[in-house]
Amino acid sequence: MLKLIFGIGIGALLVAIAFVAISFFLFSRAIKAERDALVAAAEPSSVTISEKRLATLPMPVQRHLRQAGVVGQKIPRLVTLTQKGRIRSAPDSGWMEFTAEETYSTNPPAFVWRVWFPSRATPVVFGRDHYLDGDGRITMKLLGTVPVADVGGSAAMNEASLMRYLNEIMWFPAAYAGDNLTWTPVDDTSADVTLTDRGMSVTARLFFDAKGRLINFRAQRFNSDSNSIETWETPLDDQGHFAGTNLPISGSAIWQMDTGPFAYIELEVTGVSYE
Numbered sequence: 001m002l003k004l005i006f007g008i009g010i011g012a013l014l015v016a017i018a019f020v021a022i023s024f025f026l027f028s029r030a031i032k033a034e035r036d037a038l039v040a041a042a043e044p045s046s047v048t049i050s051e052k053r054l055a056t057l058p059m060p061v062q063r064h065l066r067q068a069g070v071v072g073q074k075i076p077r078l079v080t081l082t083q084k085g086r087i088r089s090a091p092d093s094g095w096m097e098f099t100a101e102e103t104y105s106t107n108p109p110a111f112v113w114r115v116w117f118p119s120r121a122t123p124v125v126f127g128r129d130h131y132l133d134g135d136g137r138i139t140m141k142l143l144g145t146v147p148v149a150d151v152g153g154s155a156a157m158n159e160a161s162l163m164r165y166l167n168e169i170m171w172f173p174a175a176y177a178g179d180n181l182t183w184t185p186v187d188d189t190s191a192d193v194t195l196t197d198r199g200m201s202v203t204a205r206l207f208f209d210a211k212g213r214l215i216n217f218r219a220q221r222f223n224s225d226s227n228s229i230e231t232w233e234t235p236l237d238d239q240g241h242f243a244g245t246n247l248p249i250s251g252s253a254i255w256q257m258d259t260g261p262f263a264y265i266e267l268e269v270t271g272v273s274y275e
């Protein structure tokens with residue numbers, strides 16, 4: 001009898017392990033398929049950051065693109081970057097470490113952010129955040145099996161994801177001169193920018209220091225946790241050099257809430273490549 005019970009227990013364990021392994025594989029393959037679709041749909045840009053085009057932008061943006069070193073370059077078709085950092089779900093929650101890889105296309109605007117908690121080597125939770133074909137969606141699963149976050153399917157979420165894309169153009173700044181962006185001067189150290197895609201438009205204010213480095217991004221953005229529009233900022237810390245470009249490489253994201261600022265993510269860029 002004990003042997004039978006033991007055998008049943010071992011069998012159930014093997015079935016559970018197989019189920020998790022298959023679920024993990026299928027979820028990973030689905031995320032890879034999204035990235036592959038993004039790459040296949042990406043079109044090359046005809047825009048070169050010329051002096052003539054630069055002159056149409058607000059002065060702090062001109063200084064930024066000169067400081068970034070993209071004058072004379074074309075807007076890349078594809079961008080891939082790697083990150084590490086930590087994230088939390090509430091001001092009183094503990095931080096969770098993560099590593100991530102993100103792929104962007106610039107024409108059309110799209111991204112797939114693949115993230116592993118605590119790391120790719122030990123993915124207890126993993127998932128993705130994407131903006132594809134105008135759809136914004138976040139899905140995270142425990143061991144690739146049990147959903148712990150699944151947010152999307154609304155116009156507000158689509159716009160929030162487009163806003164994230166606008167924010168992250170900081171890592172491929174040549175796209176600031178793209179035809180789908182409209183700039184409005186504010187003063188010598190800031191400018192407003194509007195990105196339009198598939199009938200949606202999002203607007204933010206960018207802040208620069210005297211050397212032209214981007215130091216903050218501020219916008220009104222949908223917060224899926226509170227289900228409301230709130231002020232969202234991404235103050236930046238260190239600068240680095242990747243793929244021949246000077247870029248901000250570390251910072252945080254903050255919700256400015258009625259109860260005070262809530263910094264929910266801190267990250268560092270560890271690699272950038274352009275195609």
